[in-house]
Amino acid sequence: RASEPLQAYITDRPLQPLVFRKRGKLVSLNYYRVDETLWRDPEHLLALSAASLETAQLELQDRQGSPRLKDLPNLSVRLEMMLYDAGIMSVNHLYQMGAKQCWLKLKAINQHVGFQTLLALQGAITGHHAAALPQATRAELNAWFQRTLLSDTASGSSKG
Incomplete structure (x- = not known):
């Protein structure tokens, strides 16, 4: 070794x-x-x-x-690998960026990530299972998610 x-x-x-x-x-x-x-x-x-x-x-x-990303709640090895591909290599980096920015990086490399991934990231950061996130947090994330999707749809249609 x-x-x-x-x-x-x-x-x-x-x-x-x-x-x-x-x-x-x-x-x-x-x-x-x-x-x-x-x-x-x-x-x-x-x-x-x-x-x-x-x-x-x-x-x-x-x-x-310093645990691996997969050691956090809600994060699987597959999601850890996706985060690595997006340039998020450590738990501290995830914490510093926050769930929304990490989700945007994931979305840039994989169009199939959705709201559940956003909830999983937030839960990993706060130490909650995604289903146990406070309702106010879920509502705020859902509103942001919907605005982000609308913004992507609008910018996508103006490009084509």
Whole structure:
């Protein structure tokens, strides 16, 4: 696994990264094959392995401190991937942008996102299930959604 000490080793002796196929695409991992030189130097191999383990443990702590988008209420892996495609890569980014702006970014790349997605985003931000959002919030979001759709329809018809 990649770590700072391993990067120094790789500079001197390039290692082959581990690669696998996912949905037909090659994905390069942050792991490397152990070369013959390392196998013949168990002390160095153990030192690099210990550094890699420490790096992995620190990364796990960081991830647990900052959840993925899919870990929020209402957000599935599919919606997380759509948010990534729209440039929204973190929970903090979602919070900063707000549900409406995130929905607009999603709508720009996928015309099929609708009102339920807007509710899901708002619920993710406020920590509610979409069905449990306060009625006033739902009404305000619905009014905004309707105005946005009307605005899109009007601008779409004036273009054609």
